[in-house]
Amino acid sequence: MINVIVDRSRWLRGSENSRLLRDDGKMCCLGFVCLKLGYTEKEIKNKNTPYELSFDEMFGDFSTHNAQKNTVYDLMKVNDSPNIDDKKRESKIITLGQKIGIQFKFNR
Numbered sequence: 001m002i003n004v005i006v007d008r009s010r011w012l013r014g015s016e017n018s019r020l021l022r023d024d025g026k027m028c029c030l031g032f033v034c035l036k037l038g039y040t041e042k043e044i045k046n047k048n049t050p051y052e053l054s055f056d057e058m059f060g061d062f063s064t065h066n067a068q069k070n071t072v073y074d075l076m077k078v079n080d081s082p083n084i085d086d087k088k089r090e091s092k093i094i095t096l097g098q099k100i101g102i103q104f105k106f107n108r
Contacts, residue, residue: 008108018080020044
């Protein structure tokens with residue numbers, strides 16, 4: 001299990017213009033995961049998904065099994081949905097993350 005802290009002040013959510021990291025410094029929940037895995041901000045900047053990186057190599061089985069891939073896509077959908085309030089969004093992200101070995105925590 002990896003522990004990922006999502007800084008709410010930088011967290012990009014509920015946006016159709018989501019990126020792992022945008023030019024304005026905002027990032028989706030998976031952007032925080034990528035940084036925790038050792039990617040740099042420069043490497044993840046303006047990428048749409050972790051699959052635009054060598055994510056399979058970094059995370060091994062996490063990203064190669066279909067069930068895990070589906071969970072990653074579910075994380076993207078929940079993070080980016082404009083129709084979910086933040087309390088529900090955080091709860092869903094925490095639950096989905098646990099399925100694939102990520103312990104999300106939200107601060108600030």
